[in-house]
Structure formats: C-alpha cells, structure tokens
Amino acid sequence: MSTRHKSMLSRNMMRGAVLDSFKKLNPIWMIKNPVMFVVEIGAFLVLLQILFPGLLGEDHITGVNVAIFLILLITIWFANFAEALAEGRGKAQADSLKKTKQQVMANQLIGGSTRSVPSSELCKGDVVVVSQGEMIPADGEIIEGLASVDESAITGESAPVIKEAGGDFSSVTGGTLVVSDRIVIRVTSDPGQSFIDRMISLVEGAERQKTPNEIALGTLLTVLTVIFLIVVITLKPIADYLDIHLEITVLVSLLVCLIPTTIGGLLSAIGIAGMDRVTQYNVLAMSGKAVEAAGDVNTMILDKTGTITFGNRMAAEFLPVGSRAEDELAHWAAVSSGFDETPEGRSVIELLRRQGLEYDETLAANGEIIEFRAETRMSGVDLQDGRRVRKGAVDAIKKWVSSRGGQIPGDLEAVTNQVASAGGTPLAVAVDEVIYGIIHLKDTVKPGMKERFEQLRKMGIRTIMCTGDNPLTAATIAREAGVDDYIAECKPEDKIDVIRREQAQGKLVAMTGDGTNDAPALAQADVGLAMNSGTVSAKEAANMVDLDSDPSKLIEVVGIGKQLLMTRGALTTFSIANDIAKYFAIIPAMFMLAIPEMGALNIMKLGSPLSAILSALIFNAVIIPLLIPIAMRGVKYRPMSSQRLLSRNLLIFGLGGVVAPFSGIKLIDLFVHLWI
Numbered sequence: 289m290s291t292r293h294k295s296m297l298s299r300n301m302m303r304g305a306v307l308d309s310f311k312k313l314n315p316i317w318m319i320k321n322p323v324m325f326v327v328e329i330g331a332f333l334v335l336l337q338i339l340f341p342g343l344l345g346e347d348h349i350t351g352v353n354v355a356i357f358l359i360l361l362i363t364i365w366f367a368n369f370a371e372a373l374a375e376g377r378g379k380a381q382a383d384s385l386k387k388t389k390q391q392v393m394a395n396q397l398i399g400g401s402t403r404s405v406p407s408s409e410l411c412k413g414d415v416v417v418v419s420q421g422e423m424i425p426a427d428g429e430i431i432e433g434l435a436s437v438d439e440s441a442i443t444g445e446s447a448p449v450i451k452e453a454g455g456d457f458s459s460v461t462g463g464t465l466v467v468s469d470r471i472v473i474r475v476t477s478d479p480g481q482s483f484i485d486r487m488i489s490l491v492e493g494a495e496r497q498k499t500p501n502e503i504a505l506g507t508l509l510t511v512l513t514v515i516f517l518i519v520v521i522t523l524k525p526i527a528d529y530l531d532i533h534l535e536i537t538v539l540v541s542l543l544v545c546l547i548p549t550t551i552g553g554l555l556s557a558i559g560i561a562g563m564d565r566v567t568q569y570n571v572l573a574m575s576g577k578a579v580e581a582a583g584d585v586n587t588m589i590l591d592k593t594g595t596i597t598f599g600n601r602m603a604a605e606f607l608p609v610g611s612r613a614e615d616e617l618a619h620w621a622a623v624s625s626g627f628d629e630t631p632e633g634r635s636v637i638e639l640l641r642r643q644g645l646e647y648d649e650t651l652a653a654n655g656e657i658i659e660f661r662a663e664t665r666m667s668g669v670d671l672q673d674g675r676r677v678r679k680g681a682v683d684a685i686k687k688w689v690s691s692r693g694g695q696i697p698g699d700l701e702a703v704t705n706q707v708a709s710a711g712g713t714p715l716a717v718a719v720d721e722v723i724y725g726i727i728h729l730k731d732t733v734k735p736g737m738k739e740r741f742e743q744l745r746k747m748g749i750r751t752i753m754c755t756g757d758n759p760l761t762a763a764t765i766a767r768e769a770g771v772d773d774y775i776a777e778c779k780p781e782d783k784i785d786v787i788r789r790e791q792a793q794g795k796l797v798a799m800t801g802d803g804t805n806d807a808p809a810l811a812q813a814d815v816g817l818a819m820n821s822g823t824v825s826a827k828e829a830a831n832m833v834d835l836d837s838d839p840s841k842l843i844e845v846v847g848i849g850k851q852l853l854m855t856r857g858a859l860t861t862f863s864i865a866n867d868i869a870k871y872f873a874i875i876p877a878m879f880m881l882a883i884p885e886m887g888a889l890n891i892m893k894l895g896s897p898l899s900a901i902l903s904a905l906i907f908n909a910v911i912i913p914l915l916i917p918i919a920m921r922g923v924k925y926r927p928m929s930s931q932r933l934l935s936r937n938l939l940i941f942g943l944g945g946v947v948a949p950f951s952g953i954k955l956i957d958l959f960v961h962l963w964i
C-alpha cells in the first residue's frame with residue numbers, strides 16, 4: 289500500500305476537502321462538535337444584527353459586524369477543513385481498495401463437482417477451488433494444496449508468498465492472486481464481511497468510533513465552553529447594572545476567543561490522522577482505541593524467532609554425542625524430518641544433502657507422522673517396525689527418552705550448551721531410548737534491535753522476550769538483543785500467564801502473534817498485533833493486523849500511539865493557553881469601548897478597541913489552519929519517559945500557547961489598525 293500513500297495530499301483530495309468542509313457547515317453536523325456549534329450560533333447572532341440593526345441592542349458600525357461575521361464563518365470552515373482533509377486521505381485509500389474488490393466467478397466445490405458462482409454469493413463454509421492465474425474469490429483457509437499467492441493488492445509487496453494447508457500460513461485473502469499451483473479453500477467470511485470490506489469501512493471512517501480518551505477530552509471542552517458561556521452571558525446584566533454598555537457582537541467575539549476553538553477544531557483530525565499513520569505502516573487497526581492503547585503500553589511481549597531474530601532457523605551442523613557417528617545422527621535427523629514441513633524440518637534435509645549424505649526415504653513411508661507442535665516441542669515419525677524417531681527441544685527429548693528407560697549421554701549437556709551459548713537452537717535427535725546427538729539450528733539477531741529496545745526503555749516500556757527455546761539460547765539472544773527480560777521454554781499458554789500477571793499490576797500489555805495457539809493471548813493483550821500471514825483465529829482475536837507480517841512492527845505501532853496521545857495533549861495545552869492570552873486583548877478592549885477613559889488597560893498597546901477585538905478573532909481563526917500540519921503529522925516525537933515528555937510539552941506548548949497570541953495579535957493589529 290505504501291505506493292498508494294505517496295500522493296497523500298493530491299489536488300483531488302484538496303478539492304474534495306474544500307467541498308466537504310462547506311457541507312459540514314450544516315448545523316445538524318455541527319452539533320456533534322459543541323465548541324464549534326457555539327461559534328456557529330454566535331455567527332448567526334451577528335448575522336441577525338447585520339440584517340436587522342438594533343434588534344439585539346445598539347451597536348457600532350455595520351462594517352465591523354460584517355467582518356466579525358466573516359471571521360467567525362471562516363473559523364468554523366477552517367475546523368471543518370481540518371477534519372475533511374484528514375478524512376479525505378482515508379477516502380482515497382478506500383477508493384483504491386474498492387478497485388481490488390472485483391467481482392469474479394468462483395469454482396465452488398459441491399459433492400465432488402465444481403459449479404461456477406459469483407464471488408459475492410459465497411458464504412462461510414463454502415469450499416472453492418482456485419487455480420493458477422485466478423483471483424481468490426473470498427477470504428478463507430486452505431484445506432488442500434500449496435500455492436504461491438500475489439498479495440500485492442493488499443500489502444503492496446510484489447514478491448509472491450507461499451500459502452499452504454495446515455500450519456500458520458494457511459489463510460488467504462479475497463482479492464489476491466494465485467500465481468502458481470492449485471488450492472482448495474474453505475471460505476471463512478460471509479458476503480460484505482471480508483477483510484477488504486472491513487478495511488474499506490475502517491478507512492472510510494464508517495466504523496470510526498470515538499475513543500474513551502477522545503470522549504473524555506470532548507467532555508472537558510464542552511464543560512469549558514459552557515462555563516465561558518455562563519461567564520459571558522452574566523457579564524451583560526452586571527455591565528448593565530454598572531451602566532456600561534456591552535454590545536452583543538463584542539460579547540460573541542469574547543466568547544469565541546475564550547472557548548477552546550483551536551483544539552475543538554482539530555480534535556477529530558488528530559484522531560483520524562493517527563489512525564491513518566498506522567495504516568500507512570500497512571497495519572490495520574480495528575479501532576482507534578487500539579491505537580491509543582498502543583500509546584499507553586507499559587509492557588511489550590515479543591517472540592524470539594522471527595521477531596527479534598531473522599527467524600530462518602537453519603540446520604548448520606550435526607553434532608553427535610556418546611559413541612555415535614555424524615552420518616548416523618544425520619540419517620535419523622533426516623528420517624525424523626522427512627515429513628516435517630516447518631522451515632526447521634526442511635533445513636535438516638537440505639543440510640544432509642549439502643554434506644553429500646543420503647537417508648532411507650522409504651523407512652518412514654508408511655509410518656505415522658508426528659507433526660511438530662509448540663506444546664510438545666518435538667516432531668518425528670513412528671516407523672512401521674515399531675521404532676519411534678524424534679527430534680526436538682533438548683529438555684523435551686531428554687524427558688521422552690528417560691520415560692522409556694533410556695540413558696542420557698554424558699556429553700549431551702556440553703554439546704547443547706556449546707550450541708546454546710552461541711545463540712543457536714539445539715535440537716536433540718533420538719530413536720527410542722537412544723539419543724544420537726544435536727542438530728545446531730542457527731539464527732541471527734536482526735540488526736538495529738539493540739537500539740530499538742534502548743528507545744523502548746527510554747519510553748518506560750519493559751520488553752519481555754518469550755521463546756520456546758532453552759534458557760541458555762534465550763539468555764544469549766536476550767543479551768545480544770538487549771531485552772529487559774526473557775522467558776525460556778515458553779509454551780503458548782505461558783504467554784497468557786505473563787500477560788495476566790502484568791495486567792494485574794495495572795499495566796497495559798502489547799504482543800504479536802501468528803499461530804492459532806497465539807489467539808487466546810492476542811485476545812487477552814491490550815494491544816494484539818496479528819500477522820496477516822497467520823491463521824484466521826489469530827487475526828480475529830487481535831485488534832490489529834500487520835499486512836506485511838513483520839512482528840517487530842509492534843514497536844512502530846507503539847510509537848505512533850504515543851505520538852497520537854502526545855499530539856492531542858500538546859495541542860490541547862496550546863489551545864487553552866492561547867485562549868487565556870486572548871483574554872488580555874479582548875477584556876481591556878471591551879471596557880475601553882464602553883468607557884474610553886480606561887485606556888490604561890491597553891497593556892498590549894493595540895491600535896484601537898475594535899481593532900483589538902478583530903485582531904484577536906482573526907488570530908483565533910488562522911491558528912487552526914496553521915496547526916493543521918502538526919495535527920496531521922503529529923508532534924515531533926522523541927523516546928523518553930511519559931513524565932519527562934509531559935513536562936517538556938507543557939513547557940513548549942503551554943508557554944508557546946501563551947506567548948504566540950501576544951505577538952500574533954499585536955502583528956495582526958498593526959495591519960487591521962490601518963483600516964479601522
């Protein structure tokens with residue numbers, strides 16, 4: 289999708305946003321944003337005063353009122369434009385997604401024969417056949433076969449990926465293309481509920497719900513608005529009593545300057561842009577809440593293999609133990625791997641061939657295949673002659689061998705430690721009660737991991753590496769990568785315990801996962817990022833899906849979440865500080881207008897009371913578009929603790945918010961005063 293985003297702010301999008309921002313002037317829409325709605329009512333009152341002078345009390349020159357009316361209108365329009373611009377990006381994305389959602393004819397399999405049906409009629413549970421060159425008609429799970437699939441329509445990644453029945457790479461997405469072979473798929477979504485449908489409605493904003501944080505802030509802004517409304521309204525009778533004449537248009541101007549229009553105008557744009565930034569990283573967030581939760585995460589749980597390391601755990605050497613020979617070990621290692629379709633399993637056969645060795649493929653032919661499972665951490669085959677061949681995690685094999693009365697060779701531990709302390713994964717190979725030796729699976733830590741974990745630490749996030757590997761390998765990789773903590777020999781259910789333990793301490797937990805057995809943990813975590821290559825159940829349990837299937841992207845997502853919360857906080861601080869400063873321009877002007885002798889109040893030395901009011905209003909309006917880039921891009925983000933971030937932002941945006949209006953209004957006043 290990355291290429292699609294390049295033209296983020298095309299001319300078309302601008303034009304669309306301009307149009308939408310006019311449509312949004314409709315009071316029925318406006319009322320959803322109480323702050324701006326009050327501005328709109330104010331503008332209406334000023335309009336009444338222009339059309340029927342004297343209707344709402346005596347007043348100054350109509351020209352000024354027309355100017356006030358126009359500035360108020362522009363203020364609302366700017367706020368609408370910010371929102372429309374943010375929404376526009378999502379719409380453009382949705383449009384390009386809709387193009388990938390083509391109607392195709394699917395070959396449905398019913399009782400052994402196939403029938404051609406339109407893809408839109410496929411329902412959950414239907415079975416279809418897709419051959420080379422055909423488009424996958426619906427989301428589903430491969431139940432038979434293997435194929436390479438071009439998923440560029442949704443991931444933007446042009447290299448085809450291998451998808452196959454069983455295991456963690458069995459799910460396919462409707463709208464992607466089979467480029468080789470033939471697969472049988474069981475459909476997993478009903479019409480209109482597919483992955484692409486969900487993506488479209490998400491980016492279009494149809495499903496955009498306000499997050500708890502947004503609702504809380506919205507309430508605060510509304511309360512502030514009501515308070516200022518009461519202040520301004522009660523000002524009138526008090527002034528009347530003191531025989532000071534306050535004009536209605538001046539009161540409206542005062543109110544608009546005091547209420548938090550800046551953040552009120554930018555709030556929804558900030559949220560939409562935050563979601564959009566996540567999508568630009570090719571991550572599909574199911575809700576804005578998930579993105580915000582990512583910003584508050586305290587603990588991050590990461591897999592070792594494939595997340596911290598490259599994950600292509602390859603057999604590198606055969607290390608026999610006891611009195612066994614290398615070719616003997618290699619032979620049994622290969623027999624146990626003949627039907628093991630995991631990358632680890634295949635690499636064992638490859639190593640054997642690279643070493644110019646052979647193994648008896650017929651031996652396992654009619655045996656019972658024992659597939660690798662994360663629970664048992666073993667794989668292998670039960671031969672027809674009764675012999676059982678296994679390979680797997682050393683502790684698992686040791687237990688297995690001991691339970692059948694076997695001896696553990698004396699040098700096993702030394703060889704295991706040698707592999708593990710180099711960061712490799714040792715796999716023991718056994719036939720019945722005899723251990724033949726160790727396969728050394730090599731894997732390397734991805735470059736730059738140490739720096740990224742360092743950044744997370746600065747943000748106050750604790751990283752825990754979970755691995756099914758042995759403690760020594762885990763310790764080596766943990767040290768090399770610089771994670772805070774690790775859990776070795778970790779089974780999928782252990783992850784849930786870790787998550788619950790952290791959550792019980794009031795922490796928010798994020799994790800990534802791809803397999804079916806990760807689903808419960810993904811659901812339990814506050815932020816669960818599933819891999820698009822993973823199983824359907826993992827994707828359903830998670831609240832985010834990474835289309836590129838890069839588990840380390842969780843780190844970026846957390847960064848974006850933090851940035852979203854920071855941007856909202858920073859602009860709120862700026863907005864409220866701003867309004868306080870405007871007070872000093874408007875209040876003196878108001879009283880000077882009524883009692884010209886009060887000139888001493890003019891601390892800002894503004895041209896005239898009317899020019900002061902107009903300048904404050906103009907500043908109040910233009911600050912919104914000036915801040916749109918920050919709202920859309922997010923404030924500059926540096927990894928540091930929340931505490932330090934908060935004080936830093938208070939300083940920059942709070943102080944900036946107070947200072948900016950003084951110089952801004954003064955500057956505008958220099959021009960306005962030429963005219964009035």
Ligand SMILES: Nc1ncnc2c1ncn2[C@@H]1O[C@H](COP(=O)(O)OP(=O)(O)OP(=O)(O)O)[C@@H](O)[C@H]1O
Pocket residue numbers: 591592593594628630632633660661662665666667679680681682713714715754755756757758778779
């Ligand atoms: N194909 C296989 N056959 C037998 N044993 C395997 C196989 N693949 C892995 N193992 C063993 O099972 C252990 C768990 O593997 P698994 O891939 O489930 O690890 P994990 O829990 O995902 O953690 P990580 O991915 O961080 O290593 C591995 O450490 C290894 O000892």
Ligand SMILES: [K+]
Pocket residue numbers: 544545546547548549550867908
């Ligand atoms: K304001």
Ligand SMILES: [Mg+2]
Pocket residue numbers: 591593
């Ligand atoms: Mg794994």
